[in-house]
Amino acid sequence: MIRIDEARIHDVIRQRGPASVALNGPDGMLPQVQAAASGVTREFGIPAYVLADTTWGSCDTNQAGAEALGAGVLFNIGHTIGMRELGGGYVVMVDAFDDIGFGRVAAECAKMLSGRTVSLLTDSQHLPQVGAVRDALEAGGVRVVVGAGGGQLNDAQVFGCEFYPAAKAAADGAEANVFMGQSSFHAAGVALSTGLPTYALDPYFGEVRDVTGLAQKMQRRAAAAIYAAADARTFGLIVGLKEGQLSRVTALRLRRELEAEGREVQLLAMSSITADRLESLTGIDAFVQVACPRISTDNPFRRPVLSVPQADALLRVMRGGEPGEFLRAPHWL
């Protein structure tokens, strides 16, 4: 069960005394966020707005939405990061931890990987259980490396686009990744960023899932999109309008480099980059988006939509080279 750190929310409200607040969290956690909002109104008698737009991470807190509402604080729930506040303290990052146990899947995993050296990783929701799973794996004869935090990440933690602990553990001799959690999205990212075999410990289905094949499929799709874009005459270069995805400098750098290769570039900007929204745009052979790398690796589009690492690989291909290991990086930006 997901448990939101409501004590922290209430402490901040007591300290700051806002006239109203806003709360948001990942889609799957919205019922708990609604309950936390009701709790705030019950406890403090102030309006507590649930921001029901997506929040995909600390890059996408919807601070502008909370400010437009006049909320005194925005509580962004479920995206644990090293820094506990963003936006000069306006956005308070609140932990939401899942208390489901890994006992059975950890024991099964230990049997599979006994004698090997693995990197233990997880997403925000299972961080408090890294120690217990480490112990269980080691008790079963697995050597466990816990990669140190880096960027926005705590030790052992990964995001969809950021994998520093995975890179560090790989450098320290890990031969495989063990990702704690149900999210194939995160586990496949870990596999792609390290190039190592990767297993997800799914505590809900009670199974150890090898995601290496899924990652390889994503890698091949990402490479295919690069080659499909190589002959494009006109590129749409999309800047994301979410506060942490607004990489204008990268966009203008890629525009310059694509123009130097003789291509036309049209500048675009949008909040949510979906296949549906791109349909209305005509006269464009391929897109490059600088908003979020996972948009490109995880969604089907009719025309190629490249992320920044793919676009850099494309430029290498245009110049007669190889795309290279373009996703083998600790941060896909």
Add this chain to the structure above:
Amino acid sequence: MIRIDEARIHDVIRQRGPASVALNGPDGMLPQVQAAASGVTREFGIPAYVLADTTWGSCDTNQAGAEALGAGVLFNIGHTIGMRELGGGYVVMVDAFDDIGFGRVAAECAKMLSGRTVSLLTDSQHLPQVGAVRDALEAGGVRVVVGAGGGQLNDAQVFGCEFYPAAKAAADGAEANVFMGQSSFHAAGVALSTGLPTYALDPYFGEVRDVTGLAQKMQRRAAAAIYAAADARTFGLIVGLKEGQLSRVTALRLRRELEAEGREVQLLAMSSITADRLESLTGIDAFVQVACPRISTDNPFRRPVLSVPQADALLRVMRGGEPGEFLRAPHWL
């Protein structure tokens, strides 16, 4: 063919000398907006971003998106309003007129409605042709009333939510509405706001379309949603996060009134209110949204999603009354 007033765009750029600009327009006009953006870069050598998020009207210009990009001016295309600038001059409203002729459909309409008194109305794209269609109808024996502008609207103009000229013409004795344009969306709104038989002159299909039945169906669906919401225990009250849809005062008024009727109210906020986004929200029996009335009248939802006029009708029903002619109003806010 849609013709954007590019001369105005270039004049404003010459006067203000921005380092970059942003442009947006309705989805159906995006190819022309893209061409206008390319024209700006060709003429002035500055970045011109096409904002490819939806812009449904002058309530939804995405000024925040343009500002986030650092654009010096936002050109919002295709939403002609009485005021030619918004946001303290930051948003420049640019006309986009469709030059397709109404000759044949106007003649056909004149035959159908000869001897009657009609209100002539249209959306932003066909405003320059009101005079010609008026002449054609009058030549065919139709009495034509052109309702005076009001609110944001020019003479004869309507939006999806605002219908002052229609109301004025009805008060001046119009027995039916004649809407110039293909948009059943606008024509049905005109029918609902006036309660008069309404005909759309579709210059593309070359037909006169009676939209009165469509409007009646929408009216019945809107009434059904009100009655379906009457037994709801818990309401989700949604504030829209688009700059012209942020009616917090109305939201808090409706919350107070619903609570006075013994209902629980959860405050929500979001940018785009879609059936899909609402699915993640649990423990809510019905929604009220204060963002845009057309969201409620034009989309299917699993749970009732009431607009402001519907919510006010609901309160009348809760208090033992009738819903009343809740859409018979010149502005649905």
